[in-house]
Amino acid sequence: MSRRIALAAGAALAALVALPATASAHGLVGRQDLPIPRWLFAWAAAVVLVASFVGLATLWPKPRLQVLKERVVARLPAIGEALCGAIGIALFVLVVYAGLAGNQTATANLTPTVVYVLFWVGIPFISALVGDVFSLFNPWRAFARGVAWVGRRVAGPDSLPEPLAYPERLGRWPAAAGILIFAWVELVYVDRTDPSQLAIMGLAYAATMLVGMSLYGIDDWERRADPFAVYFNLFSRLSPVHWEKGRIAVHRPLEGVVPLTPVPGTVALLCTMIGTTSFDGFSQGSTWNSLAPHIQQGLLDLGMSSNLAVQVTFTIGLVVMVCLVALLYRLGVAGMHTVGENHPTAELAGKFAHSLVPIALAYVVAHYFSLLVYNGQATAYLASDPLGNGSNLFGTASATINYGVISATGIWYVQVAALVIGHVCGLILAHDRAIAMYRSPRLATRSQYWMLAVMVSFTSLGLWLLSAANQA
Amino acid sequence: MTFVLAHFGHWWSSLLYLAPVVIVVGWLSIQAWRDRGREEDPE
Numbered sequence: 026m027s028r029r030i031a032l033a034a035g036a037a038l039a040a041l042v043a044l045p046a047t048a049s050a051h052g053l054v055g056r057q058d059l060p061i062p063r064w065l066f067a068w069a070a071a072v073v074l075v076a077s078f079v080g081l082a083t084l085w086p087k088p089r090l091q092v093l094k095e096r097v098v099a100r101l102p103a104i105g106e107a108l109c110g111a112i113g114i115a116l117f118v119l120v121v122y123a124g125l126a127g128n129q130t131a132t133a134n135l136t137p138t139v140v141y142v143l144f145w146v147g148i149p150f151i152s153a154l155v156g157d158v159f160s161l162f163n164p165w166r167a168f169a170r171g172v173a174w175v176g177r178r179v180a181g182p183d184s185l186p187e188p189l190a191y192p193e194r195l196g197r198w199p200a201a202a203g204i205l206i207f208a209w210v211e212l213v214y215v216d217r218t219d220p221s222q223l224a225i226m227g228l229a230y231a232a233t234m235l236v237g238m239s240l241y242g243i244d245d246w247e248r249r250a251d252p253f254a255v256y257f258n259l260f261s262r263l264s265p266v267h268w269e270k271g272r273i274a275v276h277r278p279l280e281g282v283v284p285l286t287p288v289p290g291t292v293a294l295l296c297t298m299i300g301t302t303s304f305d306g307f308s309q310g311s312t313w314n315s316l317a318p319h320i321q322q323g324l325l326d327l328g329m330s331s332n333l334a335v336q337v338t339f340t341i342g343l344v345v346m347v348c349l350v351a352l353l354y355r356l357g358v359a360g361m362h363t364v365g366e367n368h369p370t371a372e373l374a375g376k377f378a379h380s381l382v383p384i385a386l387a388y389v390v391a392h393y394f395s396l397l398v399y400n401g402q403a404t405a406y407l408a409s410d411p412l413g414n415g416s417n418l419f420g421t422a423s424a425t426i427n428y429g430v431i432s433a434t435g436i437w438y439v440q441v442a443a444l445v446i447g448h449v450c451g452l453i454l455a456h457d458r459a460i461a462m463y464r465s466p467r468l469a470t471r472s473q474y475w476m477l478a479v480m481v482s483f484t485s486l487g488l489w490l491l492s493a494a495n496q497a
Numbered sequence: 498m499t500f501v502l503a504h505f506g507h508w509w510s511s512l513l514y515l516a517p518v519v520i521v522v523g524w525l526s527i528q529a530w531r532d533r534g535r536e537e538d539p540e
Contacts, residue, residue, distance in 0.1 A: 064513035067517055068516070070517075071517035071520075474525040474528060478521055482518050485518050488514060492514070
């Protein structure tokens with residue numbers, strides 16, 4: 026087993042080397058003025074992680090996060106929930122309408138910015154700070170609840186058929202597939218910024234969610250299979266605020282992610298989240314841009330059209346990156362399996378999956394912070410002119426993006442801080458779970474050697490992906 | 498192989514990012530080996 030792990034580790038490290046310097050950092054503007062070379066940040070981050078590991082091993086001998094202790098601080102009236110749902114539906118209708126009826130230039134239309142900046146990037150930031158607000162505004166959930174409410178009023182309280190039991194074996198697999206498909210659209214699909222196509226995809230997504238909710242029940246479907254609801258909920262678990270069923274509770278940071286149930290598909294979803302974000306950075310780098318044409322040429326020689334060849338090439342890159350992330354995690358888990366009590370690998374993979382959540386958030390912050398800060402400002406003029414037809418509803422149509430709001434150097438420090446803090450949080454979560462699982466703190470610490478290696482690998486990979494932002 | 502060598506200039510600096518991973522994995526492997534030895538020989 027050890028030899029297999031060593032061979033696999035060698036393969037993963039070789040893959041890291043063979044996937045060289047890349048760029049990322051959307052919308053990065055200006056030159057970074059750093060006091061030390063960028064690679065030294067990776068070294069410093071590794072030192073911080075090792076120091077954190079040693080600190081945890083010596084100062085954290087008992088589990089502290091395994092029991093969720095919440096305090097309810099407020100309750101949201103039913104009318105408030107209904108109002109938030111109505112706002113969610115109205116915003117969804119506006120985005121779809123703008124996409125279908127508005128100017129089809131991506132930068133002039135509200136839809137691409139809302140989908141790729143405010144929704145995809147903005148909501149994870151908000152969720153990590155103040156909890157699962159998306160659940161309140163989720164338009165599909167709100168619509169389904171509205172229909173169910175009307176159905177009960179019209180046909181009687183017991184008239185609606187009971188939903189089917191959600192298949193346990195499906196777990197979070199539908200969510201993992203949905204996030205992978207969305208990432209494919211964002212990173213691979215050639216018409217990804219076409220407003221009308223985004224609107225049609227939004228409608229198709231809504232229809233799929235409504236069918237799923239009608240079959241398996243609104244709450245079960247939302248909790249397991251609605252890709253965006255599951256995705257945002259994972260980030261919200263890092264927040265000290267917990268919104269659920271009209272009550273608002275608070276708990277210690279990180280505590281909310283510990284009860285994450287490792288149903289099938291959970292690890293796949295988290296690896297997809299990290300892998301797709303990584304590929305977003307990697308695909309903008311010089312290495313991918315020099316490697317991709319070779320693959321494309323091979324595909325063209327097979328008779329594919331140029332558009333199809335580009336998409337197949339990027340699909341290969343996307344899938345390989347997700348697999349690489351999954352391999353790294355699997356290596357950590359396989360290493361843990363060799364220590365002490367021989368917990369089955371599948372059990373360990375599930376039990377420690379929650380430690381990947383802060384890493385996924387760290388990757389989102391590191392890769393998309395600049396996109397949110399710069400392109401998020403476009404909301405000011407797009408809100409006044411959502412269709413891009415020259416209207417000026419709020420008098421802000423002439424607003425522009427201020428690229429001086431934060432310097433490139435400032436963004437780099439935010440990215441490094443996000444990656445380091447995210448991985449230290451991952452270490453804390455993994456250590457606390459190990460302490461709870463293994464019979465002695467010494468065994469628990471030994472099991473975490475492998476997770477430390479995984480965390481250092483993810484940190485180095487993340488900084489390596491970001492570091493070439495100025496080199497592309 | 499030709500491709501990798503031809504682009505060596507692109508990616509050699511990436512090795513600097515890999516170095517901490519190699520060092521940590523090496524250190525942890527030695528540590529794990531020593532722990533195992535201690536386990537087998539409690540005296």
